Amino acid sequence: MSIRRTTKAARGAVAMASAVGLALVVAGCGGDGGAKGTDGDKPPARSTAPKDSGPGSPAADSDKVIGEMKGPDGVVVTLHSVVRDSGGFVTVNGTVANHGDRAFNAIDWRSNETELRSRSSISGATLVDKAGKKRYLVLRDTNGECLCTTGLSGLMPGASRPIFAQFPAPPAKVTQVDFQLPTMPPASVQITD
Secondary structure (H helix, E strand, O other), X not given: OOHXXXXXXXXXXXXXXXXXXXXXXHHHXXXXXXXXXXXXXXXXXXXXXXXXXXXXXXXXXXXXXOEEEEOHHHEEEEEEXXXXXXXXEXXXXXXXXXXXOOOEOHHHHOOOOOOOOOOOEOOOOEEEEOOOOEEEEOOEOOOOOEOEOEOOOOEOOOXXXXXXXXXXXXXXXXXXXXXXXXXXXXXXXXXXX
16 A cells, blocks of 8 residues: 555544544534423524413413403404513413404514514514503514414414413503504503512
């Protein structure tokens, strides 16, 4: 075997060992502290949000009704709570029910932002402080996902699903706001602490 061939083979072996070692180091040092989702591609979009337990499950404290919005095609949004958190945000919890005769998709309820990743969501929801003349938009995480219910599509007739959205908190003196969703009339609600 010539020196040239031996050198070439040695370089190939070193490159292969380096690539395998680098792959092992990268795989072992994700550095995200286990925050990966089940698919391993991205962190969970709603780390601070209430978890949905599936289609048809009730929202938190669903017996309490503080507001209701009736929209086209038999879609009804019932609001159960609007709670101010010490962390500086307000969480709206409710239930969307389809009383119509065809499947409902929340595509019209999303915001118009081009950077937004959530498609079928309530990312277009707003809180309006009429007295202070301010509108509060749904919060986003660092991946562009709204801190709100996502994947809200294919809600069949007769079905319901819990929804939520988190907003920046208005000043502490503000206790009355309007909750708005595109295509729906606003609902005046009281913020509780």
